[in-house]
Amino acid sequence: MRAVQYREVGEPPRVVGVEVPEPGPGQVLLQVTAAGVCHSDLEVMSWPAESFPYTLPLTLGHEAAGRVVALGGGVSRVGVGDSVVVYGPWGCGVCRVCSTGRENYCPRAAELGIRPPGLGSPGALAEYVLVDSERHVVPIGDLDPVTTVPLTDAGLTPYHAIKRSQSRLYAGSTTVVIGVGGLGHVAIQLLRAMSATTVVALDVREESRELALRSGAHHALPSDGEAVSAIRELSGGAGASAVFDFVGAQATVDLAANVVGMDAAITLVGIGGGTLPVSFGSPPFGAVVGTTYWGARAELMELVDLARQDAVRVHVERYGLDQAPEVYERMKAGRIHGRAVIIP
Numbered sequence: 001m002r003a004v005q006y007r008e009v010g011e012p013p014r015v016v017g018v019e020v021p022e023p024g025p026g027q028v029l030l031q032v033t034a035a036g037v038c039h040s041d042l043e044v045m046s047w048p049a050e051s052f053p054y055t056l057p058l059t060l061g062h063e064a065a066g067r068v069v070a071l072g073g074g075v076s077r078v079g080v081g082d083s084v085v086v087y088g089p090w091g092c093g094v095c096r097v098c099s100t101g102r103e104n105y106c107p108r109a110a111e112l113g114i115r116p117p118g119l120g121s122p123g124a125l126a127e128y129v130l131v132d133s134e135r136h137v138v139p140i141g142d143l144d145p146v147t148t149v150p151l152t153d154a155g156l157t158p159y160h161a162i163k164r165s166q167s168r169l170y171a172g173s174t175t176v177v178i179g180v181g182g183l184g185h186v187a188i189q190l191l192r193a194m195s196a197t198t199v200v201a202l203d204v205r206e207e208s209r210e211l212a213l214r215s216g217a218h219h220a221l222p223s224d225g226e227a228v229s230a231i232r233e234l235s236g237g238a239g240a241s242a243v244f245d246f247v248g249a250q251a252t253v254d255l256a257a258n259v260v261g262m263d264a265a266i267t268l269v270g271i272g273g274g275t276l277p278v279s280f281g282s283p284p285f286g287a288v289v290g291t292t293y294w295g296a297r298a299e300l301m302e303l304v305d306l307a308r309q310d311a312v313r314v315h316v317e318r319y320g321l322d323q324a325p326e327v328y329e330r331m332k333a334g335r336i337h338g339r340a341v342i343i344p
């Protein structure tokens, strides 16, 4: 089968031929129907060889949708032919945290060598992908895999972050979304579907600000120093009660700290390497600062149900598997709008 692999640190990914995997006990083999492309892969491919955490070559792609084509021994709760999406942040499945479905925070996964598809295990930018457990597939029925697959990360990650800040999203509050790409434009739709907060989107790109407004943002502004006073004004002087930073660069983290009011929540989702010093009174009194990683199993199921109600519509750009290396180049150049989805 064809697969898109990162083969050597510093080299661009390549389309190569590899063996179709066979499902072992407990595993599920999917024929990939769609695979989303995430900015995190660009981060992974920028890491130096000395500290690179995964074994190469690595088949990329951590947003997966597929049709079940083969079952390993003992698999009984999914059937051949089912159309599914894959829950990616695999955990051990049996610890206390995993038993609550929050496998994204499994404290044992690293020590057990359990890695998500595309982020350590062979990923979905291929004709077939292996899922380690039937626990990690969510049936999508007749939903379109191409527009549904981004829910597994571009949807799940903001959904999880938003749920953690939900008490701050009251009517009359102002929420700031920084970075309106794959994750950000879904975050705006989720904020509108899940709360009565006023959404202000910030992005450096004009096209992204347009996408923000089409996604339901009340306001969309350039991401610069002037945004600080504009947000103060829009919030009646109070500042934002929640900020979701889907960039995480030093400039956006600084901006996040400057636009929040008292008792606000700043969530750093983007992995751009910015840091936010916390001391008494800065950010303002009562503010909480946190990071989030991906989301919980039940949250992906909830999102699929939200998609069924038409509450989220991912803006997708469609590409073939052979175009994947070019898609990464386009993403690096800021030329992808919404989510790029590969259809093998």
Ligand code: NAD
Residues within 6 Å of the ligand: 037, 038, 039, 040, 041, 043, 153, 157, 178, 179, 180, 181, 182, 183, 184, 202, 203, 204, 205, 208, 223, 246, 247, 248, 249, 251, 252, 268, 269, 270, 271, 272, 292, 293, 294, 331, 334, 336, 338
């Ligand atoms: P993307 O490339 O689709 O979108 C990024 C957006 O940010 C673009 O619209 C771009 O114009 C905008 N942007 C860039 N610099 C900016 C700045 N200084 N100010 C305002 N906007 C700016 O990326 P994506 O796939 O949506 O991923 C977003 C971030 O989230 C990445 O850092 C990614 O690695 C990270 N991520 C984190 C998790 C997690 O679990 N924490 C999961 C998925 C992705």
Ligand code: ZN
Residues within 6 Å of the ligand: 038, 039, 040, 041, 062, 153
């Ligand atoms: Zn991702």
Ligand code: ZN
Residues within 6 Å of the ligand: 091, 092, 093, 094, 095, 096, 097, 098, 099, 103, 106, 107, 108, 109
């Ligand atoms: Zn666990």
